[in-house]
Amino acid sequence: MVSAFLIDAINDPTKVVQELYEEHTGDIDQFPTVVARHFSDVFLHSDDTLREVLPLDVNHPPESFAHRSLVRFHAMVQDTSSSPEMYLASLNKNKCGGWGISQNMPASEWPSSFDYCDLKEATALWAVTVPGQTDWRTEELTARSHCGSSSSQSPPQPHKYPVPNAPHIGVQVKIYDNEAAQSLKATDIVTFIGILTSESLDSEAVSSPMVPSLHVLCHKVQSIDDASPTEELATVRDDLIKWISDEALGGDEVAAQWLVLELSAKVSVFSLSIKRIRLIPDTATLEPHPSYLRLSLCHVFLHPHHHHPALPTLHHVLSDLLPQYLTVPLSLDLLNKESFSPESKDEDLHSGYLQVPQGTTLLLTENGVQEGKLVEKGIMNIRAVQEVMDAQTLEYSFPFSKFSFPTDIVTIVLCDGRKSAFFQTGFIVPLKTKPSLKDNLYKPRDQIRTPDTVKLATYRSFLAAAKRCFGSVQVAEETSRHIQEDFVRQRQEDPSITADDLIHLMKVARLLAASMLGREVTVDIWETSKKLDASRRKRLP
Known part of the structure; x- marks a missing residue:
């Protein structure tokens, strides 16, 4: 029938x-x-x-x-x-x-x-x-x-x-x-x-x-991705990091691990036990608070190939892994002439680069940026990207009003120098390439050693499952106590450490737990997060 x-x-x-x-x-x-x-x-x-x-x-x-x-x-x-x-x-x-x-x-x-x-x-x-x-x-x-x-x-x-x-x-x-x-x-x-x-x-x-x-x-x-973590998926994490590292990042497995953390992120709202932090001599208390913390992360890979005309190998790798992905080759001409935010003109909504579906990953490359002047439109475009990075909101302009709407965009910036020329990013990850693999940063697609169809599908399922896990990662009570005591010790050793540093590490720990397809930040994950972030900081100038 x-x-x-x-x-x-x-x-x-x-x-x-x-x-x-x-x-x-x-x-x-x-x-x-x-x-x-x-x-x-x-x-x-x-x-x-x-x-x-x-x-x-x-x-x-x-x-x-x-x-x-x-x-x-x-x-x-x-x-x-x-x-x-x-x-x-x-x-x-x-x-x-x-x-x-x-x-x-x-x-x-x-x-x-x-x-x-x-x-x-x-x-x-x-x-x-x-x-x-x-x-x-x-x-x-x-x-x-x-x-x-x-x-x-x-x-x-x-x-x-x-x-x-x-x-x-x-x-x-x-x-x-x-x-x-x-x-x-x-x-x-x-x-x-x-x-x-x-x-x-x-x-x-x-x-x-x-x-x-x-x-x-x-x-x-389209519903939220329903990929569920399995034991089989959990075993592919290291293999995925190794493949990304060797094929797209010059053999830098630390940078590849940070990339996988970023790809595990999604906009989520948590009622955390870390909402309000009281700092008094020799103590730290992490108290529940009725407000919510929106987590959105961005980091930078510092690329050594200035003004390279080709697409980075990372573009092809991410295209093979992600269902929704765009590369935006930044230049002064593009920033000054194109639109990044939607704008209504004559009752007709014109689109912009940032009007993309939730869950999209944007790779912003700065290697095409040369000396010149940003006009007002270019400045507004940079502000729009920064707002997406900081608050995951995108402003729509109408004739007599402006409204900001929530979004969920993962942003990755490739740039030269010590930091991005345009954006304040959540993480900076200097790229350390191996001499034997330094030439693979811009190789064409046909030179990439792509995994077989089954393995590639497993990589995609892993990343989808990690995103799903990120939305439900919790902090165990035992881990919360450990973090409080650990934070007090760190402040005693280095008074310059602030509550912002603790929140930063908590973000890393949640991402790390999700990338391991876990639902909980354990003491081991907390300690691993500290080591991972310390290794990143050692690379900074």
């Missing part, structure tokens, strides 16, 4: 909607929910059935599909500020008017008069190809393909994509199940299944461009 529903839905989704409408004529208000439930039952309960729907992507652009084809669009919500679209839910002869059906109706199908109760609203938003989605992740999602060619046309509304001039798909999305649409927000990753048409961007404007439009039958928001 399910396979019959599947075939009908794929071959003629419009017919299926009409048949459902005829079955539920008496309850027009609830009909969008009926449609969403039906198509969700058919497609969204199994990856296999979901992949039966043809993908809408850069290899299968809108113009490669027949009018009113059923497609799936794995996308990022870019703009939710569009006004709702009005549509007539019921036409003559018991015909459904939603999901773009009324566009193809002859005049005889339209009622000469209608009940205003039949006038409904559809939520309209703009969605784009997921920025930073790596090739292997795209291949996972696009298991089935069809005869289509890369788009030769420029995508509509290119200013709504975060990465300038990058190939992508932009689509006007219309959702009829308004209650389900209310929870969608900018940068959410969503799989939409719907009927593809081409429509005016603004139905009320006299001259408005035609854009791809997706009339959504059902959708599914």
